Amino acid sequence: MVDDIQRAPAEVRYSDEIERLLAADTDPKPKGWRLSPRAVRRFILGDASLDVQQKFFGDDPLVARCIVSLMGHQGLMLVGEPGTAKSLLSELLAAAISGTSKLVVQGSAGIIEDHLRYGWNYALLLAEGPSERALVASPILSAMRHGQIARIEELTRCAPEVQDAIISLMSEKTIAIPELGPEVESRAIPGFNLIGTANLRDRGVHDMSSALKRRFNFETVKPIADAQFEKELINRQVAQRMADSPIAPSVPADVLDLVVDVFRDLRTGTTADGASVAIPNSVMSTAEAVNVTHAAVLEAAYLDGGALTAGHVARQLGGTVFKDDPEDARKLRAYVDQIAHPRARGSRAWSAFYKSAKESLRD
Numbered sequence: 001m002v003d004d005i006q007r008a009p010a011e012v013r014y015s016d017e018i019e020r021l022l023a024a025d026t027d028p029k030p031k032g033w034r035l036s037p038r039a040v041r042r043f044i045l046g047d048a049s050l051d052v053q054q055k056f057f058g059d060d061p062l063v064a065r066c067i068v069s070l071m072g073h074q075g076l077m078l079v080g081e082p083g084t085a086k087s088l089l090s091e092l093l094a095a096a097i098s099g100t101s102k103l104v105v106q107g108s109a110g111i112i113e114d115h116l117r118y119g120w121n122y123a124l125l126l127a128e129g130p131s132e133r134a135l136v137a138s139p140i141l142s143a144m145r146h147g148q149i150a151r152i153e154e155l156t157r158c159a160p161e162v163q164d165a166i167i168s169l170m171s172e173k174t175i176a177i178p179e180l181g182p183e184v185e186s187r188a189i190p191g192f193n194l195i196g197t198a199n200l201r202d203r204g205v206h207d208m209s210s211a212l213k214r215r216f217n218f219e220t221v222k223p224i225a226d227a228q229f230e231k232e233l234i235n236r237q238v239a240q241r242m243a244d245s246p247i248a249p250s251v252p253a254d255v256l257d258l259v260v261d262v263f264r265d266l267r268t269g270t271t272a273d274g275a276s277v278a279i280p281n282s283v284m285s286t287a288e289a290v291n292v293t294h295a296a297v298l299e300a301a302y303l304d305g306g307a308l309t310a311g312h313v314a315r316q317l318g319g320t321v322f323k324d325d326p327e328d329a330r331k332l333r334a335y336v337d338q339i340a341h342p343r344a345r346g347s348r349a350w351s352a353f354y355k356s357a358k359e360s361l362r363d
Contacts, residue, residue, distance in 0.1 A: 009102055010095035017043065017052045018096065024050060030071050032147035032191020033097050037067045040096040044089070056089050057233050058224040066093060069217040070149065075170055075194035077155070077213075080221035083285020086197040089221065090151050093195060098148035103139035107154035113165045116140050116152075117175050130179040140194065141175050147191030155196040156206050163212055170194060170215035201283075223267060224286055230260050237290040238297055247301045249308045251293060254349040258310050262317070262353075263289040266332075271339060278331040280321050288320045295319065310349040311356035318360055333361050 011018065018035070021043055027036035035043065044063050046054030056063060069076040070093065078086040094101040105115055118141050124134035143150035155163065169175060173188035196216060198208070224230045235251055242248035251259075265271045267284040282288075296312035304312070321332050336357045344354035 009100070010091045011100055014043070014055075014095070017050070018099075020050045021047075021052065021096075030190070032189065034099045035096050037071065040067050040093070043096040044092050055092055056085060057229045058226065059222065062219055062221065063089070065217075066219055069219070070097060070193045070195070072217070075196060075216045077196045077198065077216035077218045078221050079198045079200060079218060081223065081285060082199050082201060082283045083287035084221040084223055085287070086199075086221045087153060090153075090195040090197055094149040094151055098143075098191065100148060101151070103143045103148055104151040104153060105139055107152055107157040109157065109159065111158045111162050113162055114138070116162065116165050116169065118177065132180065135177065135180070140169065141186060143194075144173065144175065144188035144192045145186055147189040149192070150194050152194065152196045154198065156198045156208065158206060160206055160209070163206065163208060166194070167209075167211050167215060227260050227264065230264075230286055230289070231256050233286060234259060234290050234293055238294050241290075241294050242297060242301075245301065249297060249300050249306075251297065251308055252349075254347070255308060255310050255313060256293075258347075258349045258353055259289055259293050259313055262313075262335075265339060266321075266335065275339060277335055277339060280328040280331050281325040282321050282323045282328055284320070292316045292320055310353035314353045314356035315360050317357070329361070332357075336361065 021035055021039045025036050025039045027038045029036045033040075041063060042050070042052055044054075044056050045060055046052050066076055066078070066089065076090075076093075078090060080086055091101040094103070105111065116138055118138055119136040120130075121134050121136055124131070128134055137145065140150045140152075142148070152158075152166075173192065174185050176185045178184070194216075224233065235256060238251060239248075261272070263284050263286070265277050266280055269277050269279040271277060292313060295316040297308055299312050299316065300306060300308040317332070321328050336354060340350055340354045340357060343350040345351075
């Protein structure tokens with residue numbers, strides 16, 4: 001059944017690894033946790049002795065701090081630029097700690113308090129009146145009742161009055177249900193906690209209040225600093241996406257080097273040799289680098305029927321850079337002329353990239 005869906009949750013994708021960790025886990029566990037904190041860390045950062053692969057790259061101490069936060073009374077808030085794997089990290093933490101990552105609320109302007117507390121099956125409500133059977137628990141209420149981790153994605157996309165509902169929920173660890181009686185309430189059992197994510201680019205949409213911030217420990221997820229880590233991650237992610245494809249050209253080392261160089265140059269505004277680069281307003285994250293490389297592999301495999309080249313990368317790059325700001329096209333043209341052109345003189349990969357980029361940007 002897993003083979004028939006595009007993306008299984010982490011607890012399904014890595015079920016074999018979790019079972020191996022469970023069998024070998026002799027360390028102390030907080031009440032309500034499926035794996036011990038040490039085993040959770042091994043699940044996320046890898047353990048060669050148990051054939052557990054690394055899933056989150058770039059900041060091992062961050063992972064340890066997140067695990068510690070979830071053992072306490074405050075929630076965990078992961079903030080950072082888009083594409084820095086905040087959602088992936090929250091999913092992995094929930095899967096390892098609770099055995100499920102599916103108790104999630106996707107923040108948006110359409111979220112109301114019912115999505116955080118509870119709603120009703122209106123057919124049953126009309127037929128029977130308020131009852132436990134008619135109540136539809138939110139992911140957070142379900143997590144409280146079963147001692148599990150709930151997740152709220154893009155919290156700053158939610159309206160302030162919705163955010164405020166989390167304050168009492170996290171303070172009291174209780175959701176009152178007055179429709180079932182004045183004294184009816186659900187109290188969280190051990191193991192419950194909340195992970196939120198927020199993009200730094202969403203500041204000003206709906207800023208969190210000071211009271212809400214006090215209910216969370218904040219951790220900033222930064223872009224991968226180590227270029228070699230980034231290459232490994234891109235290569236692995238693309239290979240996983242193409243695993244079921246009948247044709248899957250590999251990513252040559254020089255093309256992978258080019259992808260990482262292009263994204264790091266445009267992300268940081270500075271090349272490795274110190275040249276300045278205009279930074280696009282579009283997100284130039286590792287996640288977008290994976291998307292561009294994957295698209296380039298698909299073009300090479302299904303349209304060109306040949307090996308992947310840097311020219312394929314150049315043709316797919318525009319879909320990432322040209323999104324919101326027309327000025328980003330000018331910035332990419334300047335990058336191609338000022339940075340890619342000189343590099344093309346001494347590199348086959350950069351030569352193919354430059355040629356294709358000039359043709360694409362001319363259209």
